[in-house]
Amino acid sequence: MNKRVTLALIFSTLLMILSCKDKKEEKEETVVYPTTSPVQMDTVINKEFVSQIRSERNIEIRAQEKGFLEKIYVDEGQHVQAGQVLFRIMPQLYQADVLKAKAEVAQAEIELQNASTLAKSNVVSINEKRMAKAKLDAAKAELNLAQTHLSFTTIRAPFSGIIDRLPLKLGSLVDEGDLLTSLSDNGGIFAYFNVSEPEYLNYQTHSAERENNQVSLIMANGEVFPNKGTIQTIEGEFDNETGNIAFRAKFPNSNQLLRNGETGKIQMTLPLKNALIIPQKATYEIQDQKYVFVVGKDGVARSKNIKVSYELPDIYIVSEGLDVGDKILLEGVQKVKDDQKVETKFQDPKKVLSSLKLQAN
DSSP: OHHHHHHHHHHHHHHHHHHHHHHHHHHHOOOEEEEEOOEEEEEEEEEEEEEEEEEEEEEEEEOSSOEEEEEEOOOTTOEEOTTOEEEEEOOHHHHHHHHHHHHHHHHHHHHHHHHHHHHHTTSSOHHHHHHHHHHHHHHHHHHHHHHHHHHTTEEEOSSSEEEOOOOSOTTOEEOTTOEEEEEEEEEEEEEEEEEEHHHHHHHHHTGGGOSOOEEEEEETTSOBOSSOEEEEEEOSSOOTTTOEEEEEEEEEOTTOOSOTTOEEEEEEEEEEEEEEEEEGGGOEEETTEEEEEEEOTTSEEEEEEEEEEEEETTEEEEEESOOTTOOEESSOTTTOOTTEEOEEEEOOHHHHHTTSOOSOO
């Protein structure tokens, strides 16, 4: 009986020793974290900029004479042709002025004719003939002015385009300068957008790497406008308050889809020379600040703040905080603590990035 008890105790003791040994081995098992380094390479990004859309030509049609609005020949949203009559202001008063001016011209012609005849007979001096000629010239000028005022009562479209809102109704009394409508030529559309100083410098200094100046327009509904645009002009100076400079791109708009006053986003390709690229998964964030763990030669992981200039799918382009030779944790950034000694295994940076996209969608 005692022999059996002794054997049982020995067996239990051996099991406990083996169990403790296994736990100790598990505890001592070291986690190996993969590391990599930033990759420096040339790439491009598709940067989006908020834009304001303007018609190639957009003007206000205003009355040039005072009177009652006698005729409205167009409707809001109607497409009109250059020279088409839009409005007519009651012309009777101006027609009367023209008739009066014509009569004065006729009278001046008779007086000049009489003065010429009398001057030949030396009945009147040559100066009187000259005065009669000057009177005729003045009468003709008054006639021309009266006819111009009369022509202003008929308002025509200066170019083909779309009629905007009609604020005045038929019969309204209009004064000189009153707004009648606006006219937009939407055959070509301008998109204005602001670019920061660094992005402007990237665009200008790397012009040789760009195939062209084409840009895309993302409309307000999220769809891409079918026609490509071309950057035409850049303003002459930066805005001191915003630090931006305005670009202007032109888009063909033959289908009249875009209208004056719309908004959208310009998508422009910017070349980047010697961009420093890291995987997004190698970073973590604290209070909107991005960090990585840099592993030193002593095997200690130290947290380091970085500045990300551009974000692409799966990767960040870093402008501050890292160098090409730095070794950073690729995985486990949520597990490792600052100043923790870690076991690492280095992975080739180019192989790490080989499956990642280097172009923005």
